[in-house]
Amino acid sequence: MDRQKHTSRRTLAAVAVLVVPLAAACGSEKAGAGSGAAEAERPVTGVRWTVDSVTVDGATHRAPDGAHLTLGEDGRATGSYGCNLFEARVRTDGDRVRIGEPETTLRACDDQVMAGESAVSRALAAGELKADVSGGRLTLTTASGDTVRLSEAEDSPLHGTRWNVTTPDGAGRAHLTFDEGGTVSGNLGCNQVNAEATVRDGHITLGLPSLTRMMCEDSLMVAEKALTKLFNGTARYAVDGDTLTLTSQNGTEVRAVASR
Numbered sequence: 576m577d578r579q580k581h582t583s584r585r586t587l588a589a590v591a592v593l594v595v596p597l598a599a600a601c602g603s604e605k606a607g608a609g610s611g612a613a614e615a616e617r618p619v620t621g622v623r624w625t626v627d628s629v630t631v632d633g634a635t636h637r638a639p640d641g642a643h644l645t646l647g648e649d650g651r652a653t654g655s656y657g658c659n660l661f662e663a664r665v666r667t668d669g670d671r672v673r674i675g676e677p678e679t680t681l682r683a684c685d686d687q688v689m690a691g692e693s694a695v696s697r698a699l700a701a702g703e704l705k706a707d708v709s710g711g712r713l714t715l716t717t718a719s720g721d722t723v724r725l726s727e728a729e730d731s732p733l734h735g736t737r738w739n740v741t742t743p744d745g746a747g748r749a750h751l752t753f754d755e756g757g758t759v760s761g762n763l764g765c766n767q768v769n770a771e772a773t774v775r776d777g778h779i780t781l782g783l784p785s786l787t788r789m790m791c792e793d794s795l796m797v798a799e800k801a802l803t804k805l806f807n808g809t810a811r812y813a814v815d816g817d818t819l820t821l822t823s824q825n826g827t828e829v830r831a832v833a834s835r
Contacts, residue, residue, distance in 0.1 A: 641832030738831035765791035
């Protein structure tokens with residue numbers, strides 16, 4: 576994942592949930608770290624996990640796009656819940672885990688993401704969780720039986736994926752799709768865009784953009800102006816699981832998540 580530093584603060588109760596699933600997943604140590612059948616399948620550390628869904632009171636809710644976590648060897652967990660980055664330290668005892676006080680960015684998300692956060696918050700309010708790993712999937716279970724389900728993530732392909740821009744587009748309308756024919760198309764938040772796009776050696780060279788000429792509310796136009804700075808230049812790109820990061824030579828950074 577993009578490891579560039581983000582301003583982080585102690586979370587309030589409403590957003591503390593963002594780090595709970597990642598902490599819980601840390602409950603399983605690496606294969607070979609213990610004994611018994613449960614210890615044989617425990618490749619949790621060093622794995623990027625996609626948060627798929629949460630089940631609370633028998634109702635299953637789909638997790639927001641881009642939700643993921645990575646569990647470090649040192650008991651530090653990091654990740655993203657679709658728009659907010661987070662990290663926390665955890666303690667494990669067999670297949671049980673307990674998290675410390677989490678830290679997260681406090682970026683505002685759209686209603687769908689906030690609904691997902693609320694569901695996860697209800698499922699993972701307990702400090703101790705049970706972690707089960709099987710076949711590339713991780714299930715976290717609370718004492719009351721609520722669950723969070725995760726799966727081992729693979730990098731999404733750059734070409735043919737609709738990348739929903741999360742930064743700098745706070746409204747969640749911007750998206751880009753690169754095709755193998757050497758073009759990119761999408762929306763910058765207000766206007767449709769098309770341009771040439773040459774991918775080579777970890778960089779994308781974008782041509783002059785062809786844009787529609789709509790006028791939108793100020794917040795959309797500000798985000799669109801920032802995205803436009805990517806074009807007519809070369810940007811470094813990286814795909815980490817479901818997250819795409821573009822960093823232009825003029826310092827513009829764009830983050831996007833793959834649409835499921």
